[in-house]
Amino acid sequence: MAGQTGPRAADRTLEVLELVARATGPVSAKALARGLGCALSTAYTLLTPLTERGYLVRTDGGYTLGYQVSALHRAFQRQMGLSSGIDGVLARMRQTAGASANYVAYQGDGLVIADVRTVAADGDERPELAIGVDPRSHAYAHGKIALAAAGPAARRRYLEQPGLRRFTPQTIASVERLDEELRRIRRTGVALDVEEARPGLACLAAPVLGTDGAVVGSVSLSVRPEDLRARRRQLIAAVRRAADEATEAGQPAR
Structure with missing residues (x-):
């Protein structure tokens, strides 16, 4: 998927969020790559912008949902x-x-x-x-x-x-x-x-x-x-x- 852009890349990014949201605890990059059926390098390509923008947080155990998800939920409730x-x-x-x-x-x-x-x-x-x-x-x-x-x-x-x-x-x-x-x-x-x-x-x-x-x-x-x-x-x-x-x-x- 290296270099992949457009709707497919956006779809895979949302898949990452959904996988992390369904997990009961932190999810490693390797586990996310397995869940997505992609290479580890591809998983990191998807994880980097999500982490930088606060939708995911990287912990010692893996990735969890970040503070921006809470902000989205508050906006959803308001709307x-x-x-x-x-x-x-x-x-x-x-x-x-x-x-x-x-x-x-x-x-x-x-x-x-x-x-x-x-x-x-x-x-x-x-x-x-x-x-x-x-x-x-x-x-x-x-x-x-x-x-x-x-x-x-x-x-x-x-x-x-x-x-x-x-x-x-x-x-x-x-x-x-x-x-x-x-x-x-x-x-x-x-x-x-x-x-x-x-x-x-x-x-x-x-x-x-x-x-x-x-x-x-x-x-x-x-x-x-x-x-x-x-x-x-x-x-x-x-x-x-x-x-x-x-x-x-x-x-x-x-």
């Missing part, structure tokens, strides 16, 4: 409208409801998970939330919020790929049933799933709005199905209140 107030909203919702509280931020067409925050309740089941496109969006309450808010073209893309896979016997796997469910969510402002994504897990979610009134994320509670049945009204009220607070927390100060 997404994520403030420290979100964490307080989740803590209050978890205390009020006695259940794990989650915040999911959406990006792009609304069907990409850009950020996840969780305040866990001991012993409670929690959804397996990951950054990126989640093929279980139609099964989780937070995903239904995103689908309900997404435009027709985005929903159509989701139906085509990854499609309505069935994860449990309760998963909605019919376009007609999903459309009906999304209309109900737009009408009521609350999404529910009861063992649709995972057995033994129920979730309920409400949308968080940005400054332009568009849905930018959702807050949700994760409970056991029997708990949802016993405290449905209380939990719905809690998630609605938290969504209003999270929306306010993301607005500019007046």
Whole structure:
């Protein structure tokens, strides 16, 4: 790759960052070269500008993420409208409801998970939330919020790929049933799933709005199905209140 420039070089540079980010500790240049499938000299060619610009730091054990990554994350949070107030909203919702509280931020067409925050309740089941496109969006309450808010073209893309896979016997796997469910969510402002994504897990979610009134994320509670049945009204009220607070927390100060 010596002398390689342009998109390919940029792609390899991003691969280096991703490899270091996935590691549990410092990564040596030799390990990075193996991961990239390139010569050690090529790895050093990629590592040098990343280190000089502060995106990586070289330690005795190898390379770790640098201070500029933290700066990027703060900028990302600012652009997404994520403030420290979100964490307080989740803590209050978890205390009020006695259940794990989650915040999911959406990006792009609304069907990409850009950020996840969780305040866990001991012993409670929690959804397996990951950054990126989640093929279980139609099964989780937070995903239904995103689908309900997404435009027709985005929903159509989701139906085509990854499609309505069935994860449990309760998963909605019919376009007609999903459309009906999304209309109900737009009408009521609350999404529910009861063992649709995972057995033994129920979730309920409400949308968080940005400054332009568009849905930018959702807050949700994760409970056991029997708990949802016993405290449905209380939990719905809690998630609605938290969504209003999270929306306010993301607005500019007046």
